[in-house]
Every structure is written in structure tokens, then in C-alpha cells.
Amino acid sequence: MIYPILLEKSSRKDVVNLLAEHGITPTQQRILIAQEMLSRHQHLSADQVLQRVNAQSNTVSKATVYNTLGLFTEKGLIKVVIVDPSKVFYDSNTADHHHFYDVDSGTLHDIASDNLAIQQMPEPPDNAKIKHVEVIVRVTSKAS
Amino acid sequence: MIYPILLEKSSRKDVVNLLAEHGITPTQQRILIAQEMLSRHQHLSADQVLQRVNAQSNTVSKATVYNTLGLFTEKGLIKVVIVDPSKVFYDSNTADHHHFYDVDSGTLHDIASDNLAIQQMPEPPDNAKIKHVEVIVRVTSKAS
DNA sequence: TTGGGTGCAAACTATTTGCATTCGA
DNA sequence: TCGAATGCAAATAGTTTGCACCCAA
Numbered sequence: 001m002i003y004p005i006l007l008e009k010s011s012r013k014d015v016v017n018l019l020a021e022h023g024i025t026p027t028q029q030r031i032l033i034a035q036e037m038l039s040r041h042q043h044l045s046a047d048q049v050l051q052r053v054n055a056q057s058n059t060v061s062k063a064t065v066y067n068t069l070g071l072f073t074e075k076g077l078i079k080v081v082i083v084d085p086s087k088v089f090y091d092s093n094t095a096d097h098h099h100f101y102d103v104d105s106g107t108l109h110d111i112a113s114d115n116l117a118i119q120q121m122p123e124p125p126d127n128a129k130i131k132h133v134e135v136i137v138r139v140t141s142k143a144s
Numbered sequence: 145m146i147y148p149i150l151l152e153k154s155s156r157k158d159v160v161n162l163l164a165e166h167g168i169t170p171t172q173q174r175i176l177i178a179q180e181m182l183s184r185h186q187h188l189s190a191d192q193v194l195q196r197v198n199a200q201s202n203t204v205s206k207a208t209v210y211n212t213l214g215l216f217t218e219k220g221l222i223k224v225v226i227v228d229p230s231k232v233f234y235d236s237n238t239a240d241h242h243h244f245y246d247v248d249s250g251t252l253h254d255i256a257s258d259n260l261a262i263q264q265m266p267e268p269p270d271n272a273k274i275k276h277v278e279v280i281v282r283v284t285s286k287a288s
Numbered sequence: 289t290t291g292g293g294t295g296c297a298a299a300c301t302a303t304t305t306g307c308a309t310t311c312g313a
Numbered sequence: 314t315c316g317a318a319t320g321c322a323a324a325t326a327g328t329t330t331g332c333a334c335c336c337a338a
Contacts, residue, residue: 080229082226082227082228082229083226084226085224085226085232088229100268100269100272102269102270102272103275109268109269111266116262116263116265116266117262117263118260118261118262118263118279119260119261119262119263121260121281122255122260124244124253124281124283125244125246125253125283126246126285127285128244128246128283128284128285129283129284129285130281130282130283131247131282131283131284132281132282133279133280133281133282134279134280134281134282135262135277135278135279135280136277136278136279136280137265137268137274137276137277137278138274138275138276138277138278139268139269139272139273139274139275140272140273140275141270141271141272141273
């Protein structure tokens with residue numbers, strides 16, 4: 001798979017192909033959501049996606065946004081970022097990377113994984129297998 | 145501050161003192177919650193705390209559990225761990241450390257921070273200041 | 289045509305809040 | 314006593330689900 005999956009200035013046909021390549025039936029709503037979500041590296045909540053997609057015309061329901069983002073995640077088009085107990089962020093950067101999380105503004109910023117090395121990772125308990133290592137650096141932007 | 149804050153086999157008077165030292169008025173419910181939460185290093189959801197505290201007699205309400213865990217967090221007695229979008233975990237280990245998160249069982253395991261070193265931490269964006277660096281290692285225990 | 293996809297609303301769940309009552313100092 | 318703490322229920326918000334309808338293949 002090629003990282004990152006981005007769709008800048010893509011034609012509708014490109015989007016259709018991308019979805020199809022990932023085993024996703026390209027429907028009207030999914031295309032709209034893909035165009036919004038995958039047009040650049042960004043971190044959006046489901047609600048933000050809903051509002052952006054429906055900014056022009058209300059053509060996508062809230063349930064479909066949730067279902068579609070879940071599907072995109074499952075198919076590897078986007079990733080979930082869990083840093084805030086109140087909502088999930090969806091990340092269009094599927095490359096292995098980490099995050100700064102500004103707790104004051106609620107915004108995320110990528111940290112390329114080459115910029116960060118972890119030493120001495122201990123063995124997981126109970127013969128468990130490591131799926132993913134995630135580093136979250138919480139920062140504050142308050143003047144204070 | 146001394147780490148970790150633990151209360152193994154503590155008398156009620158010890159708990160009262162601990163809460164008082166942290167600027168918390170020691171009420172009946174807070175004492176029960178502190179005894180349950182701080183008796184050992186553990187990761188509990190609010191609901192788990194509620195059930196344990198009320199296992200014998202129903203003397204603490206759900207709202208009070210949430211309010212009290214929030215208060216304990218604010219006062220530095222416990223920490224919040226955000227790894228699951230569906231609920232928050234409260235961690236009685238207030239020392240700087242990281243976590244394994246078993247996505248299959250939903251359980252957390254501590255990683256002492258001496259066991260893990262991060263190299264080349266980049267500068268945070270927009271002159272933000274680092275508050276906390278958190279490493280979450282998601283693991284799977286499934287036989288598969 | 290026809291099974292998967294969508295919209296809608298209702299259901300759900302974790303968490304928060306308002307307010308009258310109770311309790312600790 | 315008296316303000317702080319609690320309980321309860323209702324409110325809130327994010328997310329999921331059930332089902333009738335619709336559309337892509």
C-alpha cells in the first residue's frame with residue numbers, strides 16, 4: 001500500500017477508483033466524504049466531516065458519516081486517533097506517525113515517526129503481540 | 145509529592161489524612177472511593193469503581209463517583225488514561241509511566257518510564273509547551 | 289432486479305448538570 | 314449553624330442501530 005493516501009485535485013473518477021481499490025462500493029455519499037476527508041492531511045471529528053460535507057447541500061446524514069468513517073478506517077483509508085474522551089478524531093495520514101495534541105485548542109499535529117525513536121521497548125504481558133505504538137505529546141498553547 | 149500514592153491496608157484515619165493533605169474534604173463517599181481506587185495500582189473505569197464501591201451496600205451514587213474521580217484527578221491523586229473511545233480509565237499510579245493496552249481484553253498494563261526512552265523529540269508547534277508525553281502500545285492477546 | 293447503502297429517528301451509553309436535601313466541621 | 318457535598322433525575326453529546334426506502338451493479 002502506498003502512503004499517504006491523498007486525493008488532491010482528484011477527479012471524481014480517481015475517487016471512485018481509490019474506493020474500489022480498497023473494496024469499498026463508491027456511492028454518492030462515500031465519494032463526498034472521501035473527497036472531504038482525503039483531500040489533505042488533517043484530523044477531523046465525525047461532526048466536522050458532517051458539517052463540511054453538508055456545507056453546500058445537505059446530502060449526507062449523520063449516521064452515514066459515522067458508518068462511512070468506520071468503514072474507511074476498517075479498510076485502511078484513514079486512522080482513528082484517541083486523545084480526547086469527548087470525541088474521536090479521524091486522521092487522513094495513514095503513515096506510521098505520532099501526534100502533538102494541543103489540549104487548549106483541541107488540535108492535533110503530526111510527528112513523523114522518523115523524528116521519534118523509542119528505546120528499550122519492554123515485552124508485552126501474557127504473550128500479547130504489539131499491534132501499534134502510539135506516542136501522544138500533550139502540549140499547552142496558553143499564554144498563562 | 146511521593147509516588148506512588150497507595151493505601152494498602154490503611155486505616156480509615158490514614159485515608160482521611162491523605163485526602164486532607166491533598167485539600168479534599170474527606171466525606172463518607174470520598175473515603176469509600178479512595179479506599180477502592182487507591183488500594184493498589186490499577187486501571188478502573190468510573191463504572192467499575194461504582195460497582196465495587198457499592199458491592200456491599202449502595203451508598204454512593206453514580207454522579208458522586210464521577211465527580212469524585214474528577215476531583216481526585218484534579219488534586220493529583222489519580223490520573224486519567226485515554227485509550228478507548230467508549231470510556232475513560234482512572235489510574236492509581238500517578239508516577240510518570242506508559243501503557244500497554246490490550247485491545248481484546250480492554251485491560252491496561254503499566255510500563256515504567258525508565259523502561260522506555262524517547263529520542264529526538266521534535267519541537268512542538270506554535271511555541272506550545274509540552275505538558276506530558278504518553279506512549280500507548282496497543283497489543284492483541286487473541287490466539288488468532 | 290436486488291442486495292447493499294442510506295436516511296431518519298430512536299436507542300444507547302458515558303458523562304455532566306441543576307437543584308433540593310443532607311452532612312461535616 | 315451553614316456552606317459544601319450528595320443523590321437523583323434529567324440533560325447532554327457522541328455514537329450506534331433498526332428498518333423502510335433507494336440506488337448501483
